[in-house]
Amino acid sequence: MKYFSLVWAGLWRKKTRTVFTMISIVVAFLLFGLLQGINQGFSVAMRTLDVDRLYVSARTGMTDGMPISYLQRIRNLPGVRAVSLWAYFGGYYQDARKVVPAFATDAAELFKVYKEIKIKPEYLAAMEKTRTGVLIRDTLATQYGWKVGDRIPIGTSIWTNKAGSNTWEFDIVGTFDASAYGMGFPAFYLNYSYFDEARSFGTGQVHYYIVSIQDPKQADRISREIDAMFANSSVETRTQTEFALAQSQLKQLGDINFIANAIVGAVLFTLLFLTANTMMQSVRERTSELAVLKTLGYSDTKVLLLVMTESLLLCLFAAALGIGLAAVVFQSPALQKLFGNFSMPTLVMMMGAGIAVAVAFVSGFPPAWRARQLNIVDALAGR
Amino acid sequence: MTALVTLRNVTKSYVRGKQKVEVLHGIDLTIEPGEFLALMGPSGSGKTTLLNLVAGLDQPTTGEVLVAGDRIDQLSRGSLSDWRARHIGFIFQFYNLLPVLTAEANVEVPLLLTNLSKSERRRRVQVALELVGLAERARHKPNELSGGQQQRVAIARAIVSDPTLLVCDEPTGDLDRQSAEEIMNLLTALNRSHKKTIVMVTHDPKAAEYASRELHLDKGLLTNDTRRAA
Numbered sequence: 263m264k265y266f267s268l269v270w271a272g273l274w275r276k277k278t279r280t281v282f283t284m285i286s287i288v289v290a291f292l293l294f295g296l297l298q299g300i301n302q303g304f305s306v307a308m309r310t311l312d313v314d315r316l317y318v319s320a321r322t323g324m325t326d327g328m329p330i331s332y333l334q335r336i337r338n339l340p341g342v343r344a345v346s347l348w349a350y351f352g353g354y355y356q357d358a359r360k361v362v363p364a365f366a367t368d369a370a371e372l373f374k375v376y377k378e379i380k381i382k383p384e385y386l387a388a389m390e391k392t393r394t395g396v397l398i399r400d401t402l403a404t405q406y407g408w409k410v411g412d413r414i415p416i417g418t419s420i421w422t423n424k425a426g427s428n429t430w431e432f433d434i435v436g437t438f439d440a441s442a443y444g445m446g447f448p449a450f451y452l453n454y455s456y457f458d459e460a461r462s463f464g465t466g467q468v469h470y471y472i473v474s475i476q477d478p479k480q481a482d483r484i485s486r487e488i489d490a491m492f493a494n495s496s497v498e499t500r501t502q503t504e505f506a507l508a509q510s511q512l513k514q515l516g517d518i519n520f521i522a523n524a525i526v527g528a529v530l531f532t533l534l535f536l537t538a539n540t541m542m543q544s545v546r547e548r549t550s551e552l553a554v555l556k557t558l559g560y561s562d563t564k565v566l567l568l569v570m571t572e573s574l575l576l577c578l579f580a581a582a583l584g585i586g587l588a589a590v591v592f593q594s595p596a597l598q599k600l601f602g603n604f605s606m607p608t609l610v611m612m613m614g615a616g617i618a619v620a621v622a623f624v625s626g627f628p629p630a631w632r633a634r635q636l637n638i639v640d641a642l643a644g645r
Numbered sequence: 646m647t648a649l650v651t652l653r654n655v656t657k658s659y660v661r662g663k664q665k666v667e668v669l670h671g672i673d674l675t676i677e678p679g680e681f682l683a684l685m686g687p688s689g690s691g692k693t694t695l696l697n698l699v700a701g702l703d704q705p706t707t708g709e710v711l712v713a714g715d716r717i718d719q720l721s722r723g724s725l726s727d728w729r730a731r732h733i734g735f736i737f738q739f740y741n742l743l744p745v746l747t748a749e750a751n752v753e754v755p756l757l758l759t760n761l762s763k764s765e766r767r768r769r770v771q772v773a774l775e776l777v778g779l780a781e782r783a784r785h786k787p788n789e790l791s792g793g794q795q796q797r798v799a800i801a802r803a804i805v806s807d808p809t810l811l812v813c814d815e816p817t818g819d820l821d822r823q824s825a826e827e828i829m830n831l832l833t834a835l836n837r838s839h840k841k842t843i844v845m846v847t848h849d850p851k852a853a854e855y856a857s858r859e860l861h862l863d864k865g866l867l868t869n870d871t872r873r874a875a
Contacts, residue, residue, distance in 0.1 A: 264757050271745035554741045557702060558755045558802075559730020561723050638702050642737075 269571045275544065280576070283540040287580035287621075288587065290533045291614055295588025295606065297522040298614075302607040314343075314478040315375065317507045318471040318488055321498040325350070327467025328497045330458070336471055339487055341480045346371035348470040349454060353416040353430075355406060362402070362416055364450040366457035369397055375474040378442040385410075385436020393456040395435035399449035403437050410434050416450075423460045430460070473501075530617060538625035541573050545629035552633050553641030566634035573626025574619065581618035585611055648711075649810065649842050650676035650699055655708030657694050668694045670865045672708070681836040681843045683856035690862040692846045693814060699844055700733050700812045701725050713809045730758045734803030734841075738815035740795040742787040742802075749774065749783040752801045759806065773801035777831060793824030800831060804841070811835065813845040817852050829855045 274280055318336065320326035330347075337345045346368050353364035369389045373381055381397065389395045398408065408414060412434045422428055432452060440447040458465050475484050485501035492499045545552070552565055560568075589606035652674040658667040668691045676682055676699075684692045697703040698710055701717045710718040713732050720728060734755075742751045749770050756766045774780045777797040787795050796816060803811055813832065817825035833855050835841040845856060853859050861869035 264763070267746070267750060268743075268754070268757065271743065271750070275745050550741065551743055554735075554737075554743070555754070556726065557700075557729065557735050559726050559728075559733075559758050561726040563723070564726075639697055642702075642741075 265568060265571070269568055269575060272544070272548070272568070273572050273576055275548070279540060279543070283537060284576065284580045284583075286536055287533060287577060287618075288584040290529045291581040291584025291618070292587045292591075293529055293584075294526045294614060294617070295585040295610060296591060297526055298610045299588055299592055299606050301519055301522040302610055314475050314481070315504045316473040316475060316481060316485055316488070316501050317504060318473060318499050318501045319469065321489075321500045324469060326497070327464060327469060328471070328492075328499065330466045330468055332471060332492065332499070333468070335491060336473055336488055339484060339491075341476050341484050342473055343476045344371055344374040344474040346375045346472050347454060347468045348448070348472065349457065349468050350420065351416075351450075351452060351457065352418050352420045353450060354418070355414070355416060358417070358419065360406075362450050363448045364396075364416060364418075364452060365448045366454040367451045368454055369451055372451065372472070373438075375472050376440075376443065376447075377474075379438055379440045379447070380442070381436065381438040385438070388435035389451075389453065392433055392435050393453055394431065394433050395453060396432040397436045397438055397451045398434060399440050399447070400437045401440075402449040403434075408434055410436060421457075421464070422462045424462050426462070530621065534621055534625055537573070537577065537621060538628065540576075541569070541626050541629040542632075544572075545569060545633050549636065549641050550644070552636055553638050556636065556638050557642070562634045565636070566630045569630035569633045570623070570626050573630070574622040577618040577622035577625075578615070581614055581621075585614040647678075648675040649678045649680075649713060650674070650844070651709070651711040652695075652698070653709040653711075655698060655705045655710060657691070657698065657703070658706045667706075668865050669698075669705075672865075672867060674860075674867065676842065676844065678842050679836070679840050680858055681833070681856045682845065682858045682860060683853035684844065684846045684860050684862060685848070685850075685853055686862035686868075688848075691865040692862055695862065696812055696814055696844060696846050699810070700735065701729050730755065730806070732809040734806070734808035734811045736796070736799050736803050736811065736813040736816045738818040740787070740792075740799045740819075742795055742798055744787050747784050747786055748779060748790065748798045748801075751787070751798055752805050755802060755806045769805055770801075773805040774798075776804065777801045791824070792820050793827055796820060796824070796828050797831065800828070800835075804835065804839075809842065811841050811843045813843065813847075815847055815849075816845060817847070817849055825849070825852065 318328070318332070320328050327349075333345060333347060336342060349366040351364035351366055353362035354360055355362050370386060373379060373386060385397060389397055403409065413431060414434065415429050415431050417429045419428070421430075423430055440449075454468075473484070473488070475481060481503055485503070488501045489499050555565055555568075556562070585606070589611075592606050652672050655669055655672040656667060657669040658665055660666075672695065684695060686692050694703070698705055699712060701712070701720070705718050708718070709716060715728060717725060717728060743754065746754070752770045752773050753766055756769060759766075761769070771780065771783075774783055777800050779794060779797050779801065782790060782794060787798070790798065811832075816832065817828055820828060829852055832843060832845070836843050836857075843856075845852070847853050857873050859869070859871045859873070860867060
């Protein structure tokens with residue numbers, strides 16, 4: 263600790279160079295924190311997914327419909343606690359760029375299946391009474407400035423109603439809080455019974471059945487039984503757990519883990535050369551100063567450690583700033599909306615610290631070794 | 646009286662390219678405690694090489710170097726570092742202060758190697774700076790000080806750990822006449838009042854006049870050894 267002033271002073275010998283190097287490290291670790299944080303965020307979000315929920319879709323693809331008659335047959339299976347449904351509505355508000363992730367559902371059953379989502383009983387009751395009623399996620403209400411009691415026009419590029427219009431009018435009867443679920447929970451629900459009666463085609467079709475089971479250990483058995491029940495029918499089914507479904511959807515975005523690691527790897531590799539160059543220049547410029555330290559009795563090892571500490575301090579300080587910034591960015595409304603109540607995982611912080619130490623060691627060791635090997639007489643003579 | 650420094654048949658040669666250059670040829674020398682020795686001679690005569698051997702910065706090719714009771718020619722690099730920290734105070738021609746540190750921080754640098762507490766280190770730094778007359782410039786960085794003041798800070802750094810021997814390599818070589826006189830007066834005071842043994846390399850006959858003994862080197866051989874009455 264008593265050498266701190268010596269190390270700190272050495273680090274700031276060329277302020278501009280140190281600041282620029284530090285900015286590079288901060289940016290690299292900000293990127294690392296964000297990408298790894300998002301990556302970990304997905305993993306954490308996936309782990310929170312319920313294991314006692316199954317998703318049934320048409321085997322040919324999740325955009326193909328299944329008959330509504332499947333609902334009761336699935337409900338009758340032993341071990342099934344509740345079943346709800348989703349039918350894509352594909353909505354937008356005012357223009358097609360303002361997407362509204364709307365689904366038709368059986369709201370009373372839906373909130374039995376998703377127990378973690380908070381909704382007031384009076385909103386559910388209102389939904390049951392109001393055929394054109396919709397329940398919306400609180401974040402969506404905030405986004406568009408909607409409130410309970412508003413009548414809103416929602417367009418759809420898929421469904422024409424029997425009046426021949428693509429714009430449907432709905433009454434907001436309630437809101438719900440899905441923060442406990444995190445990302446990916448649809449934000450807009452209309453009554454399936456109303457939707458099915460009002461649409462001009464595709465009646466009696468459903469895109470997903472969401473099945474809540476009593477015992478998660480029975481997930482495989484029930485999945486097999488559901489698929490077996492509809493085998494060789496006009497629409498065969500594919501049943502997956504929530505975790506498996508989320509994984510297959512994420513894979514459509516590409517291998518996030520690979521992309522994150524590849525970008526971070528490239529950035530850190532470049533950083534290694536940048537930091538090594540800074541440290542090397544810094545030591546080269548201080549040849550006579552390091553020789554003076556050795557003259558005064560600083561051993562070769564002590565000089566090596568001083569330079570290594572300088573490199574370590576530079577990398578750790580800047581990495582902490584970068585990861586700290588990433589943690590702040592994670593608190594931004596945009597990411598909170600995506601991940602729910604999510605903060606920078608400790609694992610990412612620890613990985614960042616580990617990488618900073620590794621970068622410091624790899625980039626700091628060659629100049630530190632050079633300083634260690636410095637011959638006092640030659641260095642003082644400027645040779 | 647036991648000699649503080651004894652050199653016996655010391656030679657030093659370097660290999661430069663493919664050529665072996667012998668800089669010192671069989672030097673025998675003793676320096677008594679409390680002496681102020683001026684080493685003089687033309688460029689390339691081996692003055693600085695001899696000073697480096699006495700200070701433990703370099704090792705002889707052959708011969709013995711005994712300083713403060715230690716055979717320093719037999720010490721390893723690591724042991725020699727510790728030995729220098731305990732026994733030697735250095736004063737360079739170009740001061741060689743660390744530019745990013747204040748005067749007091751520069752003076753503290755040798756003390757960081759000791760087990761002294763922070764408050765004790767501060768006290769000693771203060772005493773050393775007062776001794777060289779620069780206590781009021783303690784917070785100034787080297788580039789805020791004149792050449793003479795920087796050399797005073799370097800002297801404070803050299804004496805702060807109370808070394809056995811002060812070695813000075815052209816301490817006035819970069820100074821104007823007045824600053825040079827001030828520095829030589831300071832070194833003389835350290836020698837006379839504080840009984841510091843000083844070995845000084847110089848080209849300057851005026852600086853050499855302050856020493857109690859003058860030694861001349863030429864082509865790696867001692868040619869003249871003159872003692873002055875105090």
